[in-house]
Amino acid sequence: MVNVALIPKLKERGWNVCYIGSHHGIERELIAQQSDVPYFPISTGKLRRYFDWNNFKDPFKVMKGTWEAYRLIRKEKPDIVFSKGGFVSVPVIIGAWLNGVPVIIHESDMTPGLANKLAMPFATKVCVTFPETLQHVSKEKGIYVGAAVRDELKQGNADKGRMYCQFTNDKPVLLVMGGSLGSKRINDALRANLQTLLADFQIVHICGKGNVDAQLNQKGYKQFEYVHDELPHLLAMADIVLSRAGSNSIFEFLTLKKPMLLIPLSKGASRGDQILNARSFEKAGYAKVLMEEDLTNDSLREAIYQLYRDKERYIENMNNSQATDALHTLLSLIEEAGKGKQ
Template sequence: MAHVVLAGGGTAGHTSPLIATAERIAEADPSGTLAAVGTARGLETTVVPAAGLRLELIPPVPLPRSLTPELLAVPWRLVQSVRQARRILRQEAADVAVGFGGYVSLPVYLAARSLGIPVVIHEQNALPGLANKVAARFAKLVAVSFPDTPLAGAEYFGLPVRRGIAELDVDGRRAAARTGFGLDADRPTLLVSGGSQGALSINTATLGARAALLAAGIQILHVLGPKNITETDVVVTDDTTGARYVPVGYVEAMEDAYAAADAMVGRSGAGTVMETATVGLPVIFVPLPHGNGEQARNATFLVAGGAGVLVDNADFGADRMRSEVLALFDDPERLPAMRAAGRALVPPDAAGRLAARVLQIAERS
């Protein structure tokens, strides 16, 4: 019976693999205990309890990206958060601490190390965050989503994803998924999604390319993001081909959208990259142009392996979208080849394998 404490939060990029791994740990060790650590300002306050996990909160320790007065407060905040993390680890009698990055993870890593509790880290992005860079120096296991993540001792696991995605039967589910969205079950289908919040540049390009793609007989499922959809976003049908454009604000089960699609246009966050590769969905990636360039880096191995296409956000207008999408759908051999390439590049069952290693380390502690 293992006592496991998991840390991660802020965004879905940290909470989703945490939840996927926790579910598999619970399946493998039903008599053990699980607790998650987060902060009050992150997504974890809703999604972690919704997944049936107990959530303990500690103060966040955001790290300024530049030399500002805020930087002077970091040491004191970190000390306070580490104290809280130590209390939780003792309270849970933790055998192992598993971190998925984000502000909350560093205090937990440091607290675990001070108590002699083994640390396991999982890094979602191709470019690692500061917390995982620090913990990689003393962690028992450094698991990464991408094959070229620059962390010492990294082992390529892939990204832990929900069973619904990891075990998705695309061929068996495709017809029902399409009709569930109001699409034709037998028509070539493009999925467009900028992530849970949508992406303005992708949405704008899609509206500009819509008429040409529908005229080519390609139906479109467009996930605009819940804040971006309005009453003007309505179903559009091409009078000649009958192809439909179906706009939605949000999709609760993305595996349905993945199953419905022959190809996708989207950002290249770690979740999107690894989920689409897992299910074998070819993607035209349009990386978010901000940050440290991690989104472009995330997609590199799939593009190099023939499983995706990368287009700079500044170059992605309606004309470029039309030409890239038509190039995929006009070549009958290209999409199947990209599907196979994506699946071959991603290790299977990352959540299950990570859960097994966590429990092995807990047993030895």
């Protein structure tokens, strides 16, 4: 999460930081772990591309959130607003614009999401992770910065990871991540192959809230609903990773040189951004891709073994990557825009 990566760096440079988010979103839990960062919840609706009766009432929630954000920004008088996107960001960005506060948006995916599309006209700059994204942004606003990766992820210790999971050194480790809510299809296919895979791998499975199966408590298989402080250590000990294809995660794997098997969300369950992310990484030689419509118990097992057999080739490609950490660039842009406001 770019916001979580930026906050400690901004505080080191003397910035006061506050956070505007939704009442019940996961970002509230993440920001609660940051000391001295006030959290201000506002009303928000969900921006849907499909028919839903809530589409008729959610615009009123967005208008209410915009008014709340406008008053909050007028009271706090920030020098700049930084937005990572998501539907809660639209009222905040409009509220900042109404107050004459500059806004920097960061777009992680290859194509801008609906929230960022709506917010871009009110932004000062739009920072992108993929160079291809610049074609969707006005030349005056678009800036390619690359991926921002949290420093703490680079400080992982493989021995601590093995100790946390009670793993040994005699088998490689497969790390499975299905997103914050998990993925039933990935969870089911993995568990259907569990006995076969455990003959060759130790498996740490971040399966999502409410998805731990207590009946599968066996040696070499460790389940978690969600991890935070331990994640750097789990990544450090992982030999290969099975994951969805969210932009933040896959760039973290790239930075840490972890061969990855990506199963992007299907177009039926998303706007297709994960498919574009995965195909970009596949083309660059950083990842193997298994489309969700091709996901079966057999195809998953075969893809995992093939990824492990070819892991050195993926690592070599990632070592040759030109990807850079965007944190320094983002910090410079924020400070420049903030000084302009002052």
